[in-house]
Amino acid sequence: ASPQSGYTLAVLNVGAPAAGMNAAVRSTVRIGLIHGHRMLAVHDGFEGLAYGKVRPPGIKGGETPQEVEGTPRCRGHPPRGIFHPPRTLPKKYFEEISTNISNFGIHGLIIIGGFEAFTGSLELMEGRAKYEELCIPLCVIPATVSNNVPGSDFSIGADTALNTITTTCDRIKQSAAGTKRRVFIIETMGGFCGYLATMAGLAAGADAAYIYEEHFNIHDLQ
Structure with a gap:
């Protein structure tokens, strides 16, 4: 003991x-x-x-x-x-x-x-x-999927969330491949931190990633 x-x-x-x-x-x-x-x-x-x-x-x-x-x-x-x-x-x-x-x-x-x-x-x-x-x-x-704790590089749960988003995007892309003239918009978690959206966009091959840190409006999505 x-x-x-x-x-x-x-x-x-x-x-x-x-x-x-x-x-x-x-x-x-x-x-x-x-x-x-x-x-x-x-x-x-x-x-x-x-x-x-x-x-x-x-x-x-x-x-x-x-x-x-x-x-x-x-x-x-x-x-x-x-x-x-x-x-x-x-x-x-x-x-x-x-x-x-x-x-x-x-x-x-x-x-x-x-x-x-x-x-x-x-x-x-x-x-x-x-x-x-x-x-x-x-x-x-x-420990947060958002990976937004000041003073830390990586948080528990963020990698699992990122892998889940990437897997989901892969499935959506299978459906998108058979359609024409459509835009698929995927919203991720993360709140005021764009980590998940940015990394998931890179991993899934998205055309663009819109995050809180970089202001955007509906016209940017057109």
Whole structure:
């Protein structure tokens, strides 16, 4: 058994779901246990941390890292695989979050998510001036199909989304090949970040890719 480090780390998911989020949580919990840390799972993101929805990750069988199934789930505990992390930001819950960080003896937060996770972490840092309980290490693991987390090159879920778009475009091209004088427009996810549209356009052989960063209107599509 690993020697106990004396540190307690909490892991939570924030924002829209992305492929690989659950695997990231599982790996985080396993590595934490291997290093002797006490690991906690937070349900419902920052809101769950404020309401005290914190517990040890589900462990199947014994207390060994090899058997960990730790995955924070959302309200109502949906079946495994159904995953809808909340998008609530922590600013309005500073007092409650600080209290629960103290109550559960949390020494660090590992936040898995996209731009909301990044923004929420910045808000927690702003709250340090008033709440000393927030003066703990914060680690954001980028996990979003949009690949729009500042300071990161690549996020969990972006490659899966890109491959899915490319596969879909290949199928649409099969239909388009048998038609004439038609234009096929494919809308991707990504919000204010044009990564998916740009890369999918290159991979699928699109004639053009229109992205948020480069303003366009309906006349540009004609």
